[in-house]
Amino acid sequence: MACVDAAVEEALALLGSPQKLERERGLSELTAALSPAEPGVVELVSRRLLARLGDAGWESRQGALLGLKTLLMQLQPVRSMEIDFTDFVGHLQEMALELLTDTECRVRLAAGEVLGALCECMGPTVFEACHDKILHLVHSNLERSSTCDMDDLEPEETQQLVDKLVCSRLDRGPEEVQQYAHAAEIFHDTAGWKFLETSMKCLQCMIVGLGVKFNPMITQDLLDLLFAVLGHTNRFVRETGCYVCSSLVSCGCIHGEDGRALLLNEGNAILLHGEQFSQHLSSALADNWSQVRLAASMATRNFLQSMPSDEDKERFYPILLPRMCLNRYYLAEGVRLYSQTTWRMVVGDCGRLLVSRYIDHFVTYYLEASEANNHAVREAACTCIAELATKVDTASVKPHVLKLMESLLLSFEDESWPVRDAACMACGNLVVCFPIEMRVHMENLLKLCLGNLEDPIPTVRQGAAATLANLVRGFGQDILGQLLVTLQEGLRHVDDQEANTERYNSLDKGPAVFGSVKRLRDNDPELHTDQQMFSCGSLAPKMGRHSKVAAGGCSGGHSFKRTSQPWELSDGCLYLMSELASISTTTATEIGKLLPNLASAAMKHHYTQHVNFIENVCRQLPVLAQCIGKRAFKIHLENFLDSIFYGLDCENQLTACAATECLQGCSDSRPSHSAWSCGIVQFKVLEEIGHPASSNSASAIVIFPTAFQAFPTHRVCHGRHGRKRRVN
Template sequence: MNTEILGLLCNPMKLERDRAVGELQKFLPACSKADRLEFQSNLLQLISDTESPWETKHGCLLGAKSLIPYANLESEREIDFLHQMKSVAEKLLTDVEVRVRLAAGEVLGSLCAKTGPDVYAQCKDHVLQLVQSSLDRQPLEGGGSRQEQLETEKLVEKLASSSQKRYSADAAQLFHDTAGWKHLETSLKGLQAMVEGCGTDFQPFVDDELLALVFQALAHANRFVRETGFYVCAALVCCGNTSQDDEGRDSVGVVNPIYAYGHEFSRRLAKGLSDNWSQVRLAACVAARKFLTSLPNDEAREVFFPDLLPQLCLNRYYVAEGVRIYSQETWRQVTGCRGRDLVQRHIAVVVDHYTQATESDNHAVREAACACIAELASKIQARAVRPYVSRLLHTLLLCFRDDSWPVRDAACVACGHFVLCFPDEAHGSLALLYPLFFANLGDPIASVRQGAAAALGNVVRAYGREAAARVMDQVTQGLKGVRNQPAESDKYHDPGKGAAVFGAVKKLRDNDTDLHSDNVMYSCGSLAPRMGRGGCSDHKFRRPSQPWEMADGCVHMLAELSQVAETSPAVFNTLPLVAEACHHRHYTHHLVFIETVCKQLPVIARGVGKRSFKAVVEEFFDPVFYGLECENALTSSAASQCLNQLGALLGPTILRAKVQNHNPSYLHHLDANVYIAPF
């Protein structure tokens, strides 16, 4: 069995080496001391051989990591094995293969967990020197093997090839920011493993020298180094998670590093929580949660809330799902039921952070900031927010003109919340808001149209007849405009000079090599400049709204207004225009419009009332059954659900009688729909 597992650990295939680790973990609990000693001896022999390939070294390190917890510390032979493994792992921290370096760090962490902090004390100078030398390293500097230097030169030459400059400044800087850091990331990961292995015994080693290196890594140009640095921070704050007195001292008088360096941690964590890269932001979220939950009580956390609370609050709406979900759970654990009170208490720094976030180059941050500003209006006491309403509305108006449509959508919804919650303060901004609301109501993006309808619904609720008259006038014009819709929906219209949105016309530009050659590269747009200043999306690119899209937004608007008692009669009077718009089928996207009508018609029916809607329901049978029989699955499904909901509202017998009265040929479709798509 020993020989078989050892052979798998040395296999060139990673899957086989991983399988060997699983087999070894099954074998060790029941194996004899003699078998374990033999395995240790064979493992050391293989890993100490300088001719062994990196796969063998990697597999042996994985095996050693599994072996170490089973070592008998009363056996001199096994203690000798642990010492030799420490020496080997320490040496392999500088191996040319990154996977070997990572595994070596994990072995050192296992040794710390098994034998205590003496392992770190012996490795400390070497590990910290590796980190320091890599932090100070400059790209293309001398050092390392000739092979490493040649590989570096080839990489930089490749990066520079697009500009036809062998060692251009741009290529050198890109290498400097991404690949030119040798052992830095893996050395930090090894340090993290040792800190976690030592646990609370690591507290005496947390000093100015160590933290200076870690904090330097947190500000590094390379995002992977920053990410690892925050995980090291998470390990450091956990090592102080013991019972302390009011001054942060444990039972033997050692000061918890959180107390000694708390504000240094919190300031750097705050910066990490606002990092442009989602992976770095998530690592900072992990460190921030461990930092705050390691503190003994709410009073101790209160000191650090001005630094961390606004960032934690904003990240609950961040677009990256991992960051968002983790931050929501962190908020629950840290604030409990006091979240609103804490935001109100620190409202000044919260508002400052939100307004600064709307100026971020990362569109996801700007979108999250708008959502958070909307939350201030709807969830926080008005007396706390009122002094900042003017500033927040001004910020939202700027975001309403943003180049990114998700940001405009979030700003639109947020403005609707502010108008509803602070109608007096917002009234002076209506002249600027109405054109923006109406532009979003006809936006090419469907979700933006829905958001505009919801926001305008809040405007009507806030200002009553004054707003209702203006909105209904726009709805009437929008529904009548369908007759002017061109037969082709103008997918590839001239982009014009407006702000950038993502639509069908983008296809023209995606295949234009002149626009996508010899330019700066960005990953997922996270670090790209805002579109109005250049970057991955040209701010001059926009497809103008089509008449049918405005009509589509107007249908959503009617569904919103039907829920307002004062405007439901006006909505009822407008229904014939909706039915008429459905009969214009000369354009490509008419099925999308009919789908929207089918989805919103039951909502409108409930809003205007069962008795009133009976009088006009027959006007919609032709478009609904047209949608039911069409080949578009989404439209057909929406029509099917529409009929079932109308049947539940009016009564199936009444609906069937009206269908028969309108067109008896529709009855077999109606009857079939009852069985294939029950409500």
């Protein structure tokens, strides 16, 4: 007993520590000391911890609450003994309710966990006793004024935050001012809401504690309050509301002795109020904030899994499935992966069939999402439209093709380049699957895709090339001739590239980065002085479809698009050559005729970005070689060797790596290709280290005889510092 008392004393001391790690260690030691629980020890610990709930330090109050929660978990083994814990439970319930309005958030959260543990131990009577107080806290904190009652405890700090959020926009016109939210809205959307979140989390803990026993307590008044939280202006409150909803909808099932979920049929309040749940969950699944979407996705999965039968699930498919389907392509990885898993769990192998069955609902939502303020939603909508064309029954999609195409054509003008790229790819898929219906848009599509072919973003250029190839697949020879002319002219644009483009030297190929143009814009003081603030990660009003107002927030440079450079059109033409060559032998033959033009363009080194172009040439040559054929390609290989060796010598590591891989890939078109590629690479290494063999072709041939057997006589190879040597 003495050892137990010592261990308990040490644990209680740690629970009152100001250090979080020590409080956690004290909690672990208390759990060990109470296993198994002895009535005397339980009574001692309960008395000591209850006394601490009135301490001045919040750390002591939180530690006491966590200790009492642990103690409640140990009450079950001793409740059968002749010991009355009624007074302890009643006093703890009263104190926990009082601490729900504590000044410290962590204390309020711990008080909610204690009430949840009380519900688990004592049953529904605890919730019935606390019901009015908790729901009153939620209801009374749903609204607040934008003045000092935002935070009565720290009015000075609150006013400083509001002052930072409120930036004078006297220089803006009325239309531009409308694009910016009021400072109070921004504050409400980001700041904490006093006791609202913690009261909701307390309600969630009690729901989890009661489990299926909470099902009879689901009333319309409770649901109205919960649904009001789901539509709250503050995103953190909406997120918390979704988690509460997720726990609430789980009350429709219980777990049997074998661990399997048993669904309630009679008296299932979730099924009874299913229409209301599905309506509000559908709105949360389309929320502008990723965290809310993730919480709503969890609630939706639990909601559908709590349905007693597949017939009951199908009642809610028309409104939930389109949103679940779109979130499978959402930008936020957590939402995307969770939604993909949920889709497989809910629909199994019937996904395509269900999409075809509810195609009207899917198309309506996709069109709505393509006009959303959130650029990530618009991108996902374009991707989903492309999926409709390629995966769903053609007969189901055909009546909606023209509406889908009109939406995609508008997305071509989006300020966000990922949206433009996704729209471009989706158009290509529609053309391949519905060439007759799409022929009316052929000229417009060709014009838009050629515009994307010279976009400053490499990914957009690559996507445009793939789409143009799909146009050829769908429309045949009608546009192939135009594209071949475009390729001839586009490859010559390198000659028009100005040499003094060092200001774009730091051009990055990463998403939404526009080189030094973006850097100059980022450092422009006018963009960062007396501007309205937005929270980190806010999506409004950054990238719109046609907005001309300067973007705000952390990604404010997205709406800027610099003028394309001539070399970028040549780079896009290179992508297009690879795509066209893969269509058929006929197109491959036509592309083979343009290889001398490409080799000539690769020899132009007068502009800064030539290393990027050479890198792409090295990456595309093996693809072209495979499509055109060894016999047709090898007669052009010699024209590219100077550019390839230039890439090997390049200080740009990406270009050098691409050149090395190009040698290995193109060696497939030469006899004794393995020795040839290895010999070339080894020869360059010898040259780098200054080996005598690198300056003596005869020595090189002796060292690498099998490699140089592949070279015809008088092969000109590019050497270091622009030197050329003849290998005889």
